[in-house]
Amino acid sequence: MEAFTTHTGVGVPLRRSNVDTDQIIPAVYLKRVTRSGFEDGLFAAWRGDEHFVLNQEPFRAGSVLVAGPDFGTGSSREHAVWALMDYGFRVVISSRFADIFRGNAGKQGLVAAQCEQSDVELLWKLLENEPGTEVTVDLTNNTVAAKDFTAPFTIDEYTRWRLLEGLDDIALTLRHAEDITEFERRRPGWLPTTEPVPAR
């Protein structure tokens, strides 16, 4: 994973709450077995509408999405994070994220920055009044800034550390392989395995 310290890019105001992962990428785009090229599925249904924000210049080239509360609800599909990142987003700002989406984002290096809803509203107004305004997201100081606007954001401390260091979760866990083996020795013998059993 690429380390993340600070990012500056065009902010995109998405005035919607409850943006579920079926909206971020519909199921029909989930059939691929590869890990890239999901940008065409991003907000696929809404992008058919010429008034949708990502169809407007200069938002088309945005990389900081500013969305309403409860972003990323519903399906666990990590494809939602891949689609946002493949399109070019590095940060999503919202006042509330769904848990699985937030986790997936952290694994992939997409920053899910949680701001107060009042700050989201101020950012929306700023980005709508001056389209193309760049937003700077600083993970070393946990701040979001645009023009003369600055606000703090929160992100899980451990995720923040991993993002700053660009560390791979699996490699970190495998440092504790002995603990896992030790735990496995203590598991009760009656717990099921998936190995086929003869019919009783």
Add this chain to the structure above:
Amino acid sequence: MSRSRTLAEKVWEAHVVRHGSGAEPDLLYIDLHLLHEVTSPQAFDGLRLAGRPIRRPDLTIATEDHNVPTVDIELPIADPVSRTQVETLRKNCAEFGVRLHPMGDAEQGIVHVVGPQLGLTQPGMTVVCGDSHTSTHGAFGALAFGIGTSEVEHVMATQTLPLKPFKTMAINVDGALRPGVTAKDVILAVIAKIGTGGGQGYVLEYRGSAIEALSMEARMTICNMSIEAGARAGMIAPDQTTFDYIKGRPHAPSGADWDAAVEYWRTLRTDDDAEFDAEVHLNADELTPFVTWGTNPGQGLPLGERVPDPEAIVDENERVAAEKALAYMGLEPGTPLRDIHVDTVFLGSCTNGRIEDLRAAAEVLRGKKVADGVRMLVVPGSMRVRAQAEAEGLHEVFLAAGAEWRQAGCSMCLGMNPDQLKPGERSASTSNRNFEGRQGKGGRTHLVSPLVAAATAVRGTLSSPADLV
């Protein structure tokens, strides 16, 4: 004497491989990893790239469900992209030594129907799957939750997950459900009450006399939709109903192992003086059949109500959401919900595709006909459910009523296989999500119970069985 703990805390602590220090998460052992074709290919690829094996293929099982057609399953899948995804799962399972139940197999079905039915889901276990409805397995007192593909790869490689403890919320449902009111109505009412974000960060524990009176299948329906309230998981303490359901299933313990397991399972209850981080109360006596009118599962109302007027909603975000939902759904404020016509009725999914759901709907349909202009799909959650339904003659009831009797799969719950709504079509669906386009681009979904689905099929408008007499 250890401190008082909730059920979720007990299961959590029994699985901590290593406590994290400071901001570091705990490392949690995973007892069962369920796989399907959609969220696993990139995880298998990751393993291959890193040269890692699956640590415990003997705690891993796969099935094909999201992409599979529910007719003509002996033919190759027509959509080449779906076919490739299913074939990729087969290749990956063969290469990494994972047991797979492919299309057509007697044990194939929706992953969350297959696990419990094989007896693989047991109280006190940790169960994960790259699918948010993994919360279903919490009905057994397991800590079960959906994960993303990176986490799927992590579990494959390490059989563990680094996680921060969840908060706990008690959902107390006391009293007794009235006839015609089901587990689906309970959970839709819960979600409408706490909202689609109300459960964020929490494990919900469903408790109270109305929950204790439910069958395992009804409990699975409730836990299944915990994610629609934003919760990581839902749980119900195991009791005699749970033990009776598990006993004798293929992977259930037997003999002395059974006794040892039950002795442990009986300890899996929230201690009397344990405290939850939040509590919610619902009176079961007051509940009536519940349906959704909007485009998220929290936008629901009792069937006897009318489509709400967004103007009357004070919260701006909710008002805008309601306006957008009504525009998408093609509904006018004030319309009685009972007057809403549907084109399609879908009975199935990991929420309501089990044998009891089929029995309940068949009872309503027996001797009646699906209304003209309405199509009804009946899709068993697994091949075993299908076989059992046929042994009981339920398929004849559905066919005689004019419904379609299908093979097992996720089907019309999500637009990934041939079973989809056309743009503008409206469904009454026993599935779990009424998001825009969920059942097909432009499709409009009303979430309902199996009883309401069957009655709606007969009348052609949203209805409960009481409306048929």
